[in-house]
Amino acid sequence: MFTTRPTLQGTFGMVSSTHWLASQSAMAVLEDGGNAYDAAVAAGFVLHVVEPHLNGPAGEVPIIVAPAEGEVRVLCGQGVAPAGATVDHYRSLGLDLVPGTGPLAAAVPGAFDAWMVLLRDHGTKSLADVLKYAIGYAEDGHAPVERVGETVETVRELFETEWPSSAEVYLPGGESPRPGELLRNPALAATWRRVIEEAGNGSRTEQIEAARKTWSEGFIAEALIRQAAVPTMDTSGSRHTGTLTAADLAGWEATYEAPATYDWNGWTLCKAGGWSQGPAFLQQLAVLPSARADLPVYGSADYVHLLIEGCKLAMADREAWYGDADGAGTVPLADLLSPAYNEERRALIGEKASHELRPGSPGGRTAKISDHARAVAAGEPGFDALGLPGAGAGEPTVAKSGTSPVPGEPAVSADGATRGDTCHLDIVDRWGNMVAATPSGGWLQSNPVVPELGFPLGTRLQMAWLEEGLPNSLTPGRRPRTTLTPSLALKDGVPVMAFGTPGGDQQDQWQVHFFLAVALRGSVRGGLDLQGAIDAPNWHNDSFPGSFYPRGMRPGSVTVESRMDEAVIEELRRRGHDVTVGEPWSEGRLCAVARDPRTGVLSAAANPRGMQGYAVGR
Numbered sequence: 001m002f003t004t005r006p007t008l009q010g011t012f013g014m015v016s017s018t019h020w021l022a023s024q025s026a027m028a029v030l031e032d033g034g035n036a037y038d039a040a041v042a043a044g045f046v047l048h049v050v051e052p053h054l055n056g057p058a059g060e061v062p063i064i065v066a067p068a069e070g071e072v073r074v075l076c077g078q079g080v081a082p083a084g085a086t087v088d089h090y091r092s093l094g095l096d097l098v099p100g101t102g103p104l105a106a107a108v109p110g111a112f113d114a115w116m117v118l119l120r121d122h123g124t125k126s127l128a129d130v131l132k133y134a135i136g137y138a139e140d141g142h143a144p145v146e147r148v149g150e151t152v153e154t155v156r157e158l159f160e161t162e163w164p165s166s167a168e169v170y171l172p173g174g175e176s177p178r179p180g181e182l183l184r185n186p187a188l189a190a191t192w193r194r195v196i197e198e199a200g201n202g203s204r205t206e207q208i209e210a211a212r213k214t215w216s217e218g219f220i221a222e223a224l225i226r227q228a229a230v231p232t233m234d235t236s237g238s239r240h241t242g243t244l245t246a247a248d249l250a251g252w253e254a255t256y257e258a259p260a261t262y263d264w265n266g267w268t269l270c271k272a273g274g275w276s277q278g279p280a281f282l283q284q285l286a287v288l289p290s291a292r293a294d295l296p297v298y299g300s301a302d303y304v305h306l307l308i309e310g311c312k313l314a315m316a317d318r319e320a321w322y323g324d325a326d327g328a329g330t331v332p333l334a335d336l337l338s339p340a341y342n343e344e345r346r347a348l349i350g351e352k353a354s355h356e357l358r359p360g361s362p363g364g365r366t367a368k369i370s371d372h373a374r375a376v377a378a379g380e381p382g383f384d385a386l387g388l389p390g391a392g393a394g395e396p397t398v399a400k401s402g403t404s405p406v407p408g409e410p411a412v413s414a415d416g417a418t419r420g421d422t423c424h425l426d427i428v429d430r431w432g433n434m435v436a437a438t439p440s441g442g443w444l445q446s447n448p449v450v451p452e453l454g455f456p457l458g459t460r461l462q463m464a465w466l467e468e469g470l471p472n473s474l475t476p477g478r479r480p481r482t483t484l485t486p487s488l489a490l491k492d493g494v495p496v497m498a499f500g501t502p503g504g505d506q507q508d509q510w511q512v513h514f515f516l517a518v519a520l521r522g523s524v525r526g527g528l529d530l531q532g533a534i535d536a537p538n539w540h541n542d543s544f545p546g547s548f549y550p551r552g553m554r555p556g557s558v559t560v561e562s563r564m565d566e567a568v569i570e571e572l573r574r575r576g577h578d579v580t581v582g583e584p585w586s587e588g589r590l591c592a593v594a595r596d597p598r599t600g601v602l603s604a605a606a607n608p609r610g611m612q613g614y615a616v617g618r
Contacts, residue, residue, distance in 0.1 A: 049138045305351065496597060
């Protein structure tokens with residue numbers, strides 16, 4: 001089978017990420033004697049510099065950790081809603097949705113602390129060792145990918161008229177970043193140098209703990225609070241101040257938890273819990289026929305139709321059941337993944353495409369759907385495809401052919417409205433340690449750059465509803481449901497593969513397609529055909545309420561790559577799917593690494609879409 005690149009194989013270490021500089025920085029750490037976790041932290045901070053339109057230090061990151069000796073754990077780097085972020089407060093401002101940009105949308109930042117906790121508990125390198133790569137690219141500059149400049153251009157007017165601190169970094173001399181010219185962020189480099197200086201000369205652990213305190217209570221916290229208090233133009237068309245306080249920052253830290261898991265045909269899939277969309281991946285597997293032999297032929301119209309319809313059911317359940325509003329972990333995953341429940345759900349998949357939002361009743365419970373989601377799902381008058389009340393007919397939230405090289409990357413307008421996207425990295429080292437991480441938020445187009453720090457606040461609160469009594473209601477001290485969803489797969493209880501992708505609501509669609517391609521299509525060079533699975537023609541649907549402002553949906557929609565078989569496309573249309581044919585390489589930005597526990601052979605592959613993801617290893 002033709003692939004764009006080989007599946008890499010070796011025995012020393014393998015890295016795959018959404019940017020070549022992050023991949024190579026991680027590999028440099030491995031070459032210097034570091035382990036997978038040291039390398040992940042270094043790569044994470046490099047991604048803040050080289051993909052600033054996709055993530056930042058004040059964003060968030062869920063991380064799945066699989067030590068060579070030890071249990072698989074999820075490290076939650078998703079911050080919570082501040083104490084002042086109540087439904088009543090936002091409603092009092094005349095808002096029906098949390099804005100997609102600005103300080104009102106800022107949760108407690110989670111990424112920095114999660115990276116520090118990972119380094120403290122699983123790494124071996126010092127703070128200075130892992131930060132030096134990001135400092136170098138921020139201070140000395142890096143040649144930005146095309147998408148950075150394109151994103152800046154879409155918000156040029158906003159930066160020049162409303163967010164001057166962002167213009168200073170991303171419009172130096174009035175010019176947006178250009179490929180082949182160096183983009184610098186000296187304020188960010190100075191921030192990390194000061195963090196290292198204030199960490200002192202104690203032990204490695206003492207330095208990391210000092211850095212965490214500098215973030216949550218020191219000069220960084222002070223600057224973040226000052227910025228949150230500045231009236232800022234956001235997607236509502238008005239200027240608002242945020243709710244983030246010093247107490248919010250000082251009172252939160254990244255924590256570990258057990259993964260949500262599902263066993264499928266000899267594999268065990270591990271995801272973050274119901275505060276993320278991760279279990280939707282597991283539900284899509286659970287609704288498939290239990291016997292592998294009962295699956296339709298891979299790539300056929302029957303196969304694609306089955307996966308699309310199963311995804312719709314899982315995403316409808318995501319809307320009804322996922323969230324952290326009560327903080328008690330009451331998402332009914334056991335019932336959602338039970339054989340009896342999924343037999344009922346499987347029976348709903350018919351010959352024709354469904355255009356309905358159909359959450360189930362796991363354990364006999366009654367589904368709770370927000371009024372906004374019901375309105376966009378029903379196509380009520382006054383709600384367009386974007387989900388904007390009273391906006392009339394409008395363009396859908398998905399990228400059509402020619403509008404974005406990678407659907408799911410930020411779609412931004414002059415007022416800063418953005419759907420948002422993310423980055424991803426996977427690493428396995430020679431000892432068998434494995435990690436998958438999906439950093440996101442704190443995009444350059446999400447909030448003004450904090451002048452003293454060189455990076456902006458995030459906007460993850462836009463994923464929570466301004467309606468009480470829902471699993472994902474905006475609730476102080478609770479996590480907004482996130483789209484971020486790294487994956488880890490085991491066989492016979494042993495970690496064998498880490499993978500993931502950017503792409504917002506599409507992440508757990510593309511990842512399911514990738515995993516099944518790996519599981520169903522055989523091997524290459526004696527190992528998993530990671531590159532072949534990544535390169536296979538992909539697709540996604542938007543037949544459920546989106547997670548990003550303005551929270552719209554397109555019932556019955558499917559967007560496919562033009563490389564998909566024309567006969568399959570026509571058959572999907574015959575079955576009632578509203579098919580948009582996109583560019584040939586436009587669906588997903590997957591990364592993956594693997595380890596064969598029998599031989600110790602390591603593998604890696606990366607996505608050619610977007611022209612910046614790379615795998616490295618030896």
